[in-house]
Amino acid sequence: MGVNGWRVMWVIAVYDCPMTTDEERHDYTVFRKRLLQENFAQLQYSLYVRHFPTMAVAEATIQRLKQHIPPNAEVAFFLVTDKQYAMTREYFGPKSTNKKPDAPEQIELF
DSSP states (O other), X not given: OOOXXXXXXXXXXXXXXXXXXXXXXXXXXXXXXXXXXXXXEEEETTEEEEEESSHHHHHHXXXXXXXXXXXXXXXXXXXXXXXXXXXXXXXXXXXXXXXXXXXXXXXXXX
């Protein structure tokens, strides 16, 4: 079966973590680092995205990340197909910013 734009997934992680105490700041940092270890790319503050070859791999990653969510944080994982993600529109002001990541050029095995 070939690559299908409706099967390939993107996961968008959006979160809000309180950081009023040193412990909450530490928990936020641990969660953010975990997102980066899982190869998520930062699009904006508290908004990360990653490409996955299948829904099953995306779900497995989300299950791993759930264990690291800080106690008082609010986290949402949006799963969108590659076709849906390709329809996003981004607009940037004059200040230089990061562009959204392109789909990986090589196929992910795991």
